[in-house]
Amino acid sequence: MAFKTTCPHCGRALSVQDSYLHKKLKCPKCSTKFIVDPVGQQPATNIARKTTSEPKDKESQRRVKVAAFTYKKRWPVKYLVIGIVVGVLGLGFVGLVWTAMKRRHTTYDTGDAHMPPQHRQKTAKRGVGEPRAMEDAAESSETAAEYRRRGELSADRGDYDGAIRDFTKAIEANPKDAEVYLLRGIVHNRKGSFEDAIADYSQAVKVNPRLTGAWFALATARRDNGDFEGALRDYEKCLIFESSPQVRGMAERRIADLRMKLNREGLSKVSGKEIDLEGAEAYYKRGLVRYEMREIEGAIADFTRAIEIDPNYFWAYFKRGVARIRKGDLDAAIADLTKVIELNPKLAEGYMGRGMARNRRGDVEGAIEDYEKFLKLAPNHPQAPPTREMIMHLREKLKLQDSSRK
Secondary structure, eight states: EEEEEEEETTOOEEEEGGGGSEEEEEEEETEEEEEEEOTTEEEGGGGGTOOOOOSSHHHHHHHHHHHHHHHHOOHHHHHHHHHHHHHHHHHHHHHHHHHHHHHHHHOOOOOOTTTTTTGOOOOTTSSSSOOSTTTTHHHHOOOOHHHHHHHHHHHHTOOOHHHHHHHHHHHHHOOHHHHHHHHHHHHHHHTTTTTHHHHHHHHHHHHOOOOOHHHHHHHHHHHOOOOOOHHHHHHHHHHHHHHHHHHHHHHHHHHHHHHHHHHHHHHHHHHSSSSOSSSSSHHHEEEEEHHHTTHHHHHHHHHHHHHHHHOOOOOHHHHHHHHHHHHHHHHHHHHHHHHHHHOOOOOOOHHHHHHHHHHHHTTHHHHHHHHHHHHHTTTOOOOHHHHHHHHHHHHHHHHHHHHHHH
């Protein structure tokens, strides 16, 4: 049997079978879904005689509208649960942010007379003009970072004693902060306490061996104190860990200056009339100085004399090979550097020098082999980065040569 009904949303008259009673029906016009209620429904034959399809009594109209509204506006329980969970999490996040902001703005009065007024911090427990009766309590609450900041401000104002005192307290609070040792060493250096500065720099590199600023400052302090060998060693350490081209260039220039000074001192010791140049070491040192002064022939002669005195003096072979590379005698240089490798196979510089000579002679494959051996023995050598770039360049060169042959 067919009945007529109307869509509660758009009012369109519909003819439905009795099998749809108490079931969901979708309006073909507005796509609204509603439940067909048998109360007040009329047979489909009445559709042609009446223009409206609404039930006659008000109770039937109300029940149809309520059924459609209930189906259309019903919210599943899971959405309600999700809303509650999101609300709780949101409130928790707001609480965490509020707590973090309160901690960030909780400060203590430093109370130092050498602090500028704009950096002085006040608390609610202490007025601006009150005496420093609570100094110990305030300082006990301060962190290492606050002591460090106070020390930096004191150093900028020229109060070196106050800066040293604050840096010392920062170190006591956090002994593993290498930068604070470096800062205290810089202040000691400004005061002229070079021994204390060197001690702080040494402790800084002990705590953090990769702190290149401490290595550089330590090397500079030792150079100013006349310890050229120690300064040279520290500048070379700085080159191992430093990646900045500016700092590396400055360290390399100072290394060159120190080597020149050391070589000149060696020349003054071995070139005087009162000293007999019979030892291999004496000829070797004079050869180093002559090489630095670009007296290549004289340097080769001194290295040769040192080798004649001590045939196992591999450093003399090495320097003579380097001098011959500079002269352009590549075959003799390769022979000297091969001898170095025979005498000391673990000397990375021997492979480096022979690779350079082979590269200049055109033996690209041999140069790559020596460079790779050098990197294997000394991966952290100051010349390791440019050597890696050279290997890449030589491999590209080999590819071009192979392609041209084909």
